Amino acid sequence: MKSNSRTIIIDDTTLRDGEQSAGVVFSLAEKLAIAEQLSALGVPELEIGIPAMGAQERDEIKAIAALKLPSNLLVWSRMRDDDLQHSLGLGVTSIDLSISASDQHIQHKLKQSRAWVLATIERCVKTAVDAGMRVCVGAEDASRADSDFLTQMAEAAQAAGACRIRFADTVGIMEPFGVFEAIRKLRAVTDMDIEMHAHDDLGLATANTLAAAFAGATHVNTTVNGLGERAGNAALEEVVVGLKQLYGFETGVDLRNFPALSRQVATASGDTIGSRKSLIGRDVFSHEAGIHVDGLLKDPNNYQGVDPALVGRSHQLVLGKHSGSQGVVHAYKQLGIQINRWQAGRLLPLIREFVSLHKRAPQSTDLNQFLHSL
Ligand SMILES: CC(=O)SCCNC(=O)CCNC(=O)[C@H](O)C(C)(C)COP(=O)(O)OP(=O)(O)OC[C@H]1O[C@@H](n2cnc3c(N)ncnc32)[C@H](O)[C@@H]1OP(=O)(O)O
Ligand SMILES: O=C(O)CCC(=O)C(=O)O
Structure with a gap:
């Protein structure tokens, strides 16, 4: 199925969600090399770390920013004033401010209410925008959220000055038809950019990411080799090839030098790549x-x-x-x-x-x- 050409922005989170995989630690040298290679392939956005983690993480974020790569850089932050303050002055001017969207998380993780979530978005997003940041609101656990509440979150985010909302299938439970409906609904209620963040717990991260793009998402999160929490995220290589081959969507990413990066990330994360892993496995061609x-x-x-x-x-x-x-x-x-x-x-x-x-x-x-x- 091919449609008219559209450009989908890849926001690769190998250095954030990828590094969150249990047991994975990238050295600074590895982070710099991965960021440089992603940028050299033409990946337009990189999510590079979590400033609230501490001084070392912040120094490493600064070091990546100092490379002055052509890719736009983002940091990830909980939607809290203190975390936001840690994210300023690092040489990165885009931020994902994350806050939970589902009642499960709002009540049983944050121990808060929907009204608190909306008020926090209003306050924190405005603070970040006033500090000169371009803000993406990360709707964590959006896949289990009430869709009308998600609409309210999007409206609050846009009113406060955010330019993007991230729809996170945090626990990896969605399938492509559901993703299509959810993103279609979000597309109808907001003018902001929409980003899909998928996890591969059911082996559907790439399919869900493609469905989101087809439904109108402007941005998608990926990781090299599909690294990421638990079963991982949508694989950069699968998403780039799938978007182009199935829908004719452009990403500007050229994967001809991808094997070196794939090997580098596998080595840095202590992983072996399955021999039949699509596009990168030893036996797939x-x-x-x-x-x-x-x-x-x-x-x-x-x-x-x-x-x-x-x-x-x-x-x-x-x-x-x-x-x-x-x-x-x-x-x-x-x-x-x-x-x-x-x-x-x-x-x-x-x-x-x-x-x-x-x-x-x-x-x-x-x-x-x-x-x-x-
Ligand atoms: C779905 C995702 O991938 S989200 C990203 C997850 N990534 C990470 O957690 C990796 C980096 N994390 C860390 O370094 C630490 O967890 C830190 C620095 C963020 C926080 O550390 P600590 O203050 O020691 O808290 P800890 O990790 O034990 O617990 C998390 C706290 O964040 C709170 N929290 C979680 N999400 C959010 C959010 N979006 N907004 C505000 N608070 C949040 C939790 O409620 C909990 O606070 P509580 O104990 O007051 O209830
Ligand atoms: O809220 C976000 O930015 C998404 C965080 C994330 O990694 C997830 O929900 O899986």
């Missing part, structure tokens, strides 16, 4: 099955859903239990040896026997040696 390999050799479009070059990768054709003769001919060609299909057909049973004995042999040099030995 590898092909073994005879019919697929034959089809790809004739024309990549036969079995290519996503062009791997978009994310700096290429198809890998490997031999294995499911190979056909064309795959064998191709494998020998890569070794500089010409064989015909009849010869390939004769070799196939031997190759199958070899790979049955040596699991995951297709990528190994052992297999190449074996092919030479036949």
